[in-house]
Amino acid sequence: MASLRAQGIVPLTDVELRALIVGTSKRIRNLLTGEQGTAFSSPDGKRTLATEAAFDAIHGGAAKNPYEIRDGRLHSSFDDGSRFSSQVFKVGNRYLAAKSDEAGYVNYEIFPS
Numbered sequence: 543m544a545s546l547r548a549q550g551i552v553p554l555t556d557v558e559l560r561a562l563i564v565g566t567s568k569r570i571r572n573l574l575t576g577e578q579g580t581a582f583s584s585p586d587g588k589r590t591l592a593t594e595a596a597f598d599a600i601h602g603g604a605a606k607n608p609y610e611i612r613d614g615r616l617h618s619s620f621d622d623g624s625r626f627s628s629q630v631f632k633v634g635n636r637y638l639a640a641k642s643d644e645a646g647y648v649n650y651e652i653f654p655s
Contacts, residue, residue: 553614569654570653572649572650588606
């Protein structure tokens with residue numbers, strides 16, 4: 543994230559995040575592992591994440607968890623109760639994301655579905 547900010551690229555605002563994700567499905571790819579999934583963020587604050595078949599076999603398939611957009615971050619949780627937040631950056635035509643529990647690295651790309 544520091545590298546992006548040094549280039550003048552700042553995280554999306556709450557308004558921009560809502561426009562990007564609320565009421566839509568987005569494909570998400572982990573840039574390190576290649577793992578992919580689809581996230582649907584409903585207007586009522588529930589996020590359904592369905593992952594690809596190989597990941598499903600290990601982790602049990604789709605999960606539906608609450609989410610909230612505030613302070614320029616997407617706040618969410620996993621089925622085990624662990625919480626995280628993500629910041630999303632627009633870099634050219636790409637949307638890149640960094641999770642709070644991954645030491646400031648931008649490890650995800652978000653695609654329209």
